[in-house]
Amino acid sequence: MKEAYFPQEIEKKWQKVWEETGAFKTPDDSDKPKYYALSMFPYPSGKLHMGHVRNYTITDVIARFKKAQGFNVLHPIGWDSFGLPAENAAMKHGANPETWTDENIAYMTKQLKMLGLSYDWDREVATCKPEYYKWTQWLFLQLYKKGLAYKKEAAVNWCNDCGTVLANEQVIDGKCWRCDSVVEKKYLSQWFLKITEYADVLLQDLEKLPGWGDNVKTMQANWIGKSYGAIFRFPVVDAPNGEKMEVPVYTTRPDTVHGITYLVVAPEYKDIEKLTTPENKSAVEEYRANARKMSEIERLSTERPKTGVPLGTHCKNPFTGEIFPLWTADYALVEYGTGAVMAVPTHDTRDFAFAKKYNLPLKTVIKPADEDLGDPETWADAYVEPGVLVNSCGFDGMDNESAKKAITQKAVDEGFGEFKTQYRLRDWLISRQRYWGAPIPVVYCDKCGIQPVPENQLPVMLPKDVDFSVVGKSPITTSPTFKDTVCPVCGGHATREMDTMDTFICSSWYYLRYADARNDKECFNKDKVNHWLPVDQYVGGIEHAILHLLYSRFFTKALRDCGLLDFDEPFKNLLTQGMVLKDGSKMSKSKGNTVDPDEIFENYGADTARLFILSDSPPARDFDWSDAGVEGCYKFLNRVWRLISTNQNNISLQIPEIKAGDLKKKENDDLLRIVHMAIKGITNDISNDFQFNTVISKYRELTNAIYDWQGKKSSLDEEDKLILSFAITSLMKLMSPVAVHLTEEAWHELGGQGSIHNQEWCKWDENLAKSSSITLVVQINGKVKDKIEVDEGLGQDELKEKALASEKVKALTDGKTIIKTIVVPKKLVNIVVK
């Protein structure tokens, strides 16, 4: 064994051996219980960044730990390889997105292997390959058959820079999630998936996920946005064309219905023209045109003062018989509820502001039980707290929560309303006007209309004869061969759907494909998927809290309803890892504070990178990269290496079991106990939320303890060698999930058979996982005054006696009365004095 640690040499050597021996292949059939550890698969952007390194190291250590504990572990990797960057790169360099993607995958694969990750590469998937997207298309067809995919004309989010539409989830603060440019509204006919059909179960089942963080669950709950309320229909009394019309509204405050003083419809409201009198027509038209011109950001800003114009018509409140005017105002949103709002300015802050501006009347209908609010004209804002009803016909005196029910019930009974649950979630728009994605497998026949592509004709291949230099339209439209086809029903002329699918579709099912990645007959075998899924531990960034994680949950439920699988949540436990920072801010090329993994591998080796990225912060928190920290981890590995190499001749891997009392020398018994405590502590720290930072501090403590022990020895006898062997092999095994190459090399140099990564995880003896004597803490009035070494197993009275016998205690209690003594066995005595 070499005296010095040469990570680069060792790492290359073992990576080659592992690859050649298929060390990390996962059999589908095994007597062992299964464990599925998964990292969110990367987009092949070019090179790994430190966020990837952190993500994959965390999952790798989990996978290795579970394997050592006796699980049959599935730990796969793949590529989320469709998407716009490949297409943009192609347009810029006149290349092909496929070539660009393949090159990136090749380079990043090399990097992943250099990191020493224990992937089963036989299960690798890439979403851009026909053998994968064939099944993405097939799944689309299953959803279509089930009525969960449909096409409709709608106002959609359009990103001009990306040249495509976006899902609601991909619009962040009115801007594109990818390129940050302002999103516009366009009316287009597009494909949608009916995620709203699952809104309620997606919300409910969050309760089935105790292994997910509350932050992610509340983000999803807020996004789904369930609210309880009522629909009320208000008859129009003076429609200009004499038609009998009603305006339905959705409200979460049916208790305030007697306080309505006007009604607002969105500028895009479908019946708005019929509800406008000739005298008001021009003003309304102008207002609507203005609203259309505004960007989403402007429109939705709460800062902007409220504006609106009256339509000139009126509705009747069926509860009171009161007549009130109709207005249009852009604070009413056409997409939510019915697109119309009943305005109760006294009890809604928005209505209050609007009514004040346009001098609309105010009518109080809720007040605190024991207080009078006075004239609402004098209020500074609406009263939105709970209270009791007033001025509300038969409901006066009722508390407002009960009134919500009672009032809605009255509307139901009299036929002008109903209870209504409303969701904020909208259907998922999946059409993209781009090339580098899975083509939507649909054709449009001149005679038969929309026709799905028959399953035996899949995949609908991406055409290769396209011109990537075009501007302002999708390159796919330039293919001379793609567009025209024949109708699968009548055989006549048909044209292909030119849009591709949102890449989030591809990533909504990849974790299922790993269970049966090479299957060319079906999407996945149902038994295999049911065996491996759900994922036991999913690890990835918080940025997917809504997008990917919500879509995947929807897909799983929808595929279950299609009969393709038997579980309803894909990810049992979710670890959202924090970001990797440098000097307090996120690593980014534009800030110039990135650290290149290649350089770290080259200068320090992968084991140092793995150790460091786990060391300083718990996985869920942000991690600040520091060069000094890397250096420190490198030094530590050198220290471990020296400890092993200098003791090469003192260590045997054939160690008989050492029981309590076997070792005669106290310092040897102490070291034995330290090792058992380390095994216990490290095992518990990994099991309990993967606290790798404390695991690593325990590696250091154990290493320090072995060095300290050795520093006291001038020569070693048989007992010394035995305990040293035990200590060092335990350290190696405990470190093997993290320092994967170093421990493997040392294992072999010491004559170990097979791979250290196939060794069983260390076990501890509860009797030995504690020190032989106990430090009894003696407190007076809760403050620590003394510490005494005592034997284990002393009873309460003996401990109390010992504490009272302490010189310090005697001095401090002298002349005072002892009121009470509390004894915590094996820990502490607290003496209360006055």
Next chain:
RNA sequence: GCCCUUGUGGCGGAAUCGGUAGACGCGUCGGACUUAAAAUCCGAUCGGGGCUCAACCUCGGUGCCAGUUCAAGUCUGGCCAAGGGCACCA
């Protein structure tokens, strides 16, 4: 505005049940080895006060204010700050 998360030394962070606050590391300072450097090793490192120095003694200290308790970083109530999410969603 609503929701979630987090507040502990110069820094990252430790601390099963309420029971020794600051593990482990980074940084800094001092020392050993060396002609010198690197590497390595040893020691110190929360703050105030006391003692000629030291050992030592003592008081305070986990964002703030209260409370429960023999005992609070940990439990309860009320605030404050930072980060993140949602937001004219009726």
